[in-house]
Amino acid sequence: xxxxxLAARTRVSVRALRYYEEQGLLTSTRSExxxxxxxxxxxxxxxxxxxxxxxGLSSRTIAELLPCVDAKVSTPESRERLAVERDRIxxxxxxxITARDRLNDIIDVASRPNPHCNYV
Amino acid sequence: xxxxxLAARTRVSVRALRYYEEQGLLTSTRSExxxxxxxxxxxxxxxxxxxxxxxGLSSRTIAELLPCVDAKVSTPESRERLAVERDRIxxxxxxxITARDRLNDIIDVASRPNPHCNYV
DNA sequence: GTAGAACCTCACGTTGACGTCAGAGGCAAG
DNA sequence: CTTGCCTCTGACGTCAACGTGAGGTTCTAC
Numbered sequence: 448x449x450x451x452x453l454a455a456r457t458r459v460s461v462r463a464l465r466y467y468e469e470q471g472l473l474t475s476t477r478s479e480x481x482x483x484x485x486x487x488x489x490x491x492x493x494x495x496x497x498x499x500x501x502x503g504l505s506s507r508t509i510a511e512l513l514p515c516v517d518a519k520v521s522t523p524e525s526r527e528r529l530a531v532e533r534d535r536i537x538x539x540x541x542x543x544i545t546a547r548d549r550l551n552d553i554i555d556v557a558s559r560p561n562p563h564c565n566y567v
Numbered sequence: 568x569x570x571x572x573l574a575a576r577t578r579v580s581v582r583a584l585r586y587y588e589e590q591g592l593l594t595s596t597r598s599e600x601x602x603x604x605x606x607x608x609x610x611x612x613x614x615x616x617x618x619x620x621x622x623g624l625s626s627r628t629i630a631e632l633l634p635c636v637d638a639k640v641s642t643p644e645s646r647e648r649l650a651v652e653r654d655r656i657x658x659x660x661x662x663x664i665t666a667r668d669r670l671n672d673i674i675d676v677a678s679r680p681n682p683h684c685n686y687v
Numbered sequence: 688g689t690a691g692a693a694c695c696t697c698a699c700g701t702t703g704a705c706g707t708c709a710g711a712g713g714c715a716a717g
Numbered sequence: 718c719t720t721g722c723c724t725c726t727g728a729c730g731t732c733a734a735c736g737t738g739a740g741g742t743t744c745t746a747c
Contacts, residue, residue, distance in 0.1 A: 482695075546618045
């Protein structure tokens with residue numbers, strides 16, 4: 448498939464897909480005229496990239512870790528790196544939960560009729 | 568206390584504190600000579616700001632919601648806004664969890680001795 | 688064979704939350 | 718009263734993940 452099709456299937460912009468390739472996250476074969484072509488597996492690859500971006504990984508980090516996914520092997524350094532990122536995500540999840548609870552408290556307090564207004 | 572003390576107590580840079588004030592998130596009294604002074608409550612205020620930033624809220628959004636915290640009241644719009652942000656955080660937590668699980672899968676696969684290498 | 692959509696490569700623009708530097712004034716200690 | 722650290726206000730720099738043309742080629746449908 449061509450880049451527009453991949454963009455449509457993944458709901459990722461054409462520009463972003465070219466950017467991923469530029470960053471070494473996504474590869475494509477080129478036609479005689481230079482147009483990019485992708486296999487079906489590219490859809491999953493893009494989804495994975497999106498997930499990792501969503502988890503706060505930078506393209507540089509993703510680029511370093513994708514070989515582990517592709518080759519299904521890892522060096523001690525990359526394992527360390529993966530674990531570090533996982534821990535960072537866990538920390539971030541915990542922070543988000545406290546932030547959400549904090550926000551809920553705010554909602555509760557702000558929604559409750561103000562006690563100062565009672566019996567006035 | 569002065570801005571340097573607040574920065575030290577909150578581990579937030581002086582520049583960031585001035586930025587928060589510029590964005591209307593943090594207030595200070597000024598000395599005769601123009602230097603900022605803060606009460607002890609500023610420490611908690613900064614922590615709250617940091618939490619909300621950490622949860623992905625923009626300074627504009629935080630600026631709109633802080634009055635609810637201060638006045639402990641809310642308009643229907645601000646309640647709606649708070650709920651929207653909370654839901655966004657919940658979504659983000661869910662995404663992070665799937666991303667973390669995905670990362671764990673990658674770690675598992677990459678850490679397991681490669682089957683292709685068995686008996687070779 | 689031609690219109691129009693899709694594609695290509697530069698290359699500059701955008702946004703948010705600060706970092707950083709310049710130049711000038713303020714404050715406590717000795 | 719001076720030394721040295723703290724603070725002030727601009728104002729430009731940064732960084733990542735793209736957005737957005739410009740200007741030109743290629744593919745597809747009729």
